Amino acid sequence: MDTVSTTGELRRVVRDWRRQDHRVAFVPTMGNLHAGHLQLVRHARASADRVVVSIFVNPTQFGPDEDYAAYPRTPDEDTRTLIDAGVDLLFTPAVEEIYPPDLAAAPYVEVPVIGNILCGEFRPGHFSGVATVVAKLFSLVQPDVAVFGEKDYQQLVVIRRMTRALCLPVAIEGVETVREASGLAMSSRNRYLSDVERTTAATLYRVLCDVRAAVEGGASDHAALEAVAVAQLKRAGFRPEYVSIRRAADLAEPLPGDTRLRVLAAARLGQARLIDNIGISISSAGNSPVGWW
Numbered sequence: 001m002d003t004v005s006t007t008g009e010l011r012r013v014v015r016d017w018r019r020q021d022h023r024v025a026f027v028p029t030m031g032n033l034h035a036g037h038l039q040l041v042r043h044a045r046a047s048a049d050r051v052v053v054s055i056f057v058n059p060t061q062f063g064p065d066e067d068y069a070a071y072p073r074t075p076d077e078d079t080r081t082l083i084d085a086g087v088d089l090l091f092t093p094a095v096e097e098i099y100p101p102d103l104a105a106a107p108y109v110e111v112p113v114i115g116n117i118l119c120g121e122f123r124p125g126h127f128s129g130v131a132t133v134v135a136k137l138f139s140l141v142q143p144d145v146a147v148f149g150e151k152d153y154q155q156l157v158v159i160r161r162m163t164r165a166l167c168l169p170v171a172i173e174g175v176e177t178v179r180e181a182s183g184l185a186m187s188s189r190n191r192y193l194s195d196v197e198r199t200t201a202a203t204l205y206r207v208l209c210d211v212r213a214a215v216e217g218g219a220s221d222h223a224a225l226e227a228v229a230v231a232q233l234k235r236a237g238f239r240p241e242y243v244s245i246r247r248a249a250d251l252a253e254p255l256p257g258d259t260r261l262r263v264l265a266a267a268r269l270g271q272a273r274l275i276d277n278i279g280i281s282i283s284s285a286g287n288s289p290v291g292w293w
Contacts, residue, residue, distance in 0.1 A: 001083045003090040007140055010091050014052070014142060022049040026143035026170075028134060031055040032072040032188040033081050036178040040147045041085045043175045047145050053082055054091040054137055060103060061129030072191050091141070098136055108132045111158050111165075114251055118154050119266055119275065122241045130155055131162045138163075138170055146170050151177040151185045153262060153277040157251055177276075179205070185276045192272035201269055203236040207243070208278045211263045215245065215280050222254065229265070238267040238274075248279060259283070 025048035062068035115127035182202035222245040229243040248260040261280040
């Protein structure tokens with residue numbers, strides 16, 4: 001595996017691959033890699049001749065009181081992990097390589113409406129920062145396919161919409177969430193959890209499963225189900241931000257007849273902000289087998 005840290009080096013490597021007509025897959029990350037990231041890499045490896053992974057803790061997607069400075073950074077461990085995973089190129093730029101000195105004066109990519117709901121409501125500007133850095137990375141890597149995890153489902157939908165709106169020739173592929181044995185979705189921020197909190201954190205997934213079972217069983221009062229889920233999380237010790245049932249394709253409020261939904265949640269536990277989601281599939285008869293969408 002080669003490692004580059006400048007845009008010029010990255011472009012030279014990718015340009016050489018293009019001359020050889022290689023198909024390129026890209027996995028953008030912020031590092032502190034875990035099994036969920038490796039699942040993305042495996043998917044990318046199966047989708048292309050060459051795999052590029054970036055590690056860049058993006059400052060523009062963090063709010064002023066968030067954990068940018070504290071975000072776990074494990075570059076040596078990550079490099080060894082990616083070598084073992086068969087990655088072809090690791091891109092590790094400094095902030096100055098991606099953004100001009102004055103971040104406030106830099107152009108940003110906005111994804112209206114969908115970037116301002118759910119997590120966007122509680123983290124103003126977050127998805128603008130995500131869309132901006134991903135657009136920049138797509139411009140640099142010029143991948144045929146980019147791979148994102150469904151654990152950050154709203155991010156996945158935002159990136160798909162941005163890619164279509166900007167006519168970017170990149171196929172966006174989502175990969176199912178990787179979970180611990182308890183059901184807790186794997187996340188770099190799980191490191192913030194104490195042992196006791198980690199046990200409690202699995203409650204978030206169980207609550208979402210209860211919501212899915214109710215909807216797939218025919219329950220249609222989504223607001224009531226969401227309120228019950230929030231109450232369950234509070235009793236378990238969480239500080240919930242939201243539990244919301246949405247249409248899977250665009251995260252709009254569901255309409256009668258919609259059959260593919262998603263229940264999403266964000267809640268704080270100790271020092272960690274946890275997000276999770278699962279798919280809901282409704283048959284035309286009002287019931288369907290339990291399963292991921």
